[in-house]
Amino acid sequence: MTEPFQARVRPWLMACFGEEISADHIERNHRFLEEALELVQSRQCSRSEAHQLVDYVFDRPIGEPKQEVGGTMVTLAALCLAAGIDMHEAGDVELERIWGKVEAIRAKQAAKPRHSPLPQEAAPISAGTMFLDRTGREICMGDTIEVASTINQHTHGDWVQYDIRKGPGGFLLSYRCSQTGAVLPPGYTAGFMAESLPEDDRRDLKALVFATVPVPVSGWEIVGGDRRGTTWPEERGE
Template sequence: MINNEQHNPPVSATPTDSFQSRVQPWMMACFGAKISADGAERNHRFLEESLELVQACGCTASEAHQLVDYVYGRPVGERAQEVGGIMVTLAALCLAQGLDMHAAGETELARIWTKVEAIRAKQAEKPKHSPLPVAVPTLVSGSAP
């Protein structure tokens, strides 16, 4: 017989110095309150980082495009449940790829604290109201890339 308490820990257990709470001061230092709270900006940066991770793990652009069409062809999910799904799926991906997600998060948070000025400068140059993190030159009709 399986002890459910052993396999289903309480969902309300949250450390006071959670990773999420330690990211907030960095966000404020880099971006200030307005950009830190900008839902569209946070969506774009999360999607960008997610795509960079799966690209590094071997996912092709074609596969990513197929999944975008699949997801956007379905009903919109509930945000809290989707966050839970992200966390479980990230843990599973890290297990499959031999990565320690907690160590990687701590390493990245320490690294980006050393890049605050560079990140501020990049943000200042970012095109306004664009999902892209950098300005992409437009091609003149008929010219080669």
Template sequence: MFRDFQNEVKEWTLEAFGEAITADKVERNYRFLEESLELVQALGCTKDEAHQLVEYVFGRDAGEPVQEVGGTMLTLAALCNANAIGMTPAAELELNRVWGKIEQIRARQAAKPKHSPLPQ
């Protein structure tokens, strides 16, 4: 599932944003952080708790990316389990939803400030 889904997401990002934004590592970091914060906010995490975790994480040495991806996937699955959310159906539902909104997403992307973590 994951390899196919990852490839499907790449197809979508190429269609929605083109090669440059699809491959922009800084932009991808910003959007991943934004979405992960939105998820934990939706599940009850407070701004203060998030700030505490930012200080904790950035007070340590950076990890190894492949291991951190593995840890992220494991932790996301555990979070979904604890909240009775089907991770795979949620991912597929969202991908199907955004395929239908490419023009709106392109317009939002064009209006974003360049090289900023903030989407507006």
């Protein structure tokens, strides 16, 4: 009879971390939360949605661990059903994969910042703009978005792409390229995001300035970018 999955994970934990780190409930909390966030990110949960749920949960009474484990398993199963994923198969495949990475995982653990929930030194955090693209993802500083071209189509074609930067007055759209490959100096057509919404997404500027929830913009879509980026493309060596 095959051992339960939980029992099969224990030998891997011991091989990677030993008894002390394996039993460290704070470390285990952090690593579980990291993986849970990576899962929902892969299913198009936005940074803004995650932050809202963190505030919601931590404003509520603390739950009972065993019951919360049950709730976690039920909601994970439900998510996997919706995504068409066999959760048991996914677990078995991942456990087999990480048995082949024991040395690499040990090295990563040894290099982990002390007294930090992060698994490694974090890159500079990209600021979120509180605008959501048409797929529901939050647009962040460093992203590149694509916008339907509404003027000078003979020059630009059907679409234009902009880099998201931050200036003294707020987040900016900085021209990057167009369908036709038209080249302009960096910043040539920069404008504030709140003042550059597509016609179908226009809102009162004062309402935008004081918005407390993310604002969806159906005419914008994230197509790439560098979320480390606070620099112009040529300063990044592009």
